[in-house]
Amino acid sequence: MDTSFVAPSIYQQWNWLNPTMDGMHQLQNRGNGLCLMTDNNSDRNAVWxxxxxxxxxxxxxxxxxxxxxxxxxWFDTLRVSPGSSAVYSSDNNDDYNHHGIPLETHYWNPSHN
Structure with missing residues (x-):
């Protein structure tokens, strides 16, 4: 039995900062202090x-x-690209109905404290 364990990188962990815009929060990376950002330039938006x-x-x-x-x-949520680790911001219903992207790609679960 493999008993090795690799601790999750702090670069994969994010903190919610205090709400400042319409009750929304910034997401700040624990490793580098940068915030998650997107734009609204298309129906599938880059995230960086x-x-x-x-x-x-x-x-x-x-x-x-x-x-x-x-x-x-509004209507854009974070999602992973099926079959890769790329992250985008897009409308989950539009992704599913027009592009066949599974709704589950928009689901996230917290896993650190």
Whole structure:
């Protein structure tokens, strides 16, 4: 039996910062201090880490939806790309109905404290 264990990297862990925009929060990476950011340039938006800036709407997220993290741009939630580890922000219903992307790619579960 393999008893080895690799602790999750702090670069894969995120903290919710205090709400400042319409009750939404910034998500700050524990490893590098950068905030998760997106834009609203298409129906599938890139997600990246950027210097935290409370005036950037693309850095604000909410987790009021069960198992989903919604961006400040309504109807867009974080998702993984099927078959890869790429993360995007897009509308889950549009992804499913028009592109066949499973709804489960939009589901997230907390796993650190």
């Amino acid at each position: 880490a950027s210097e935290c800036n409370s005036s950037k709407a693309g850095q604000f997220w909410e987790n009021d939806l069960p198992s989903q993290i919604a961006s400040h741009y």
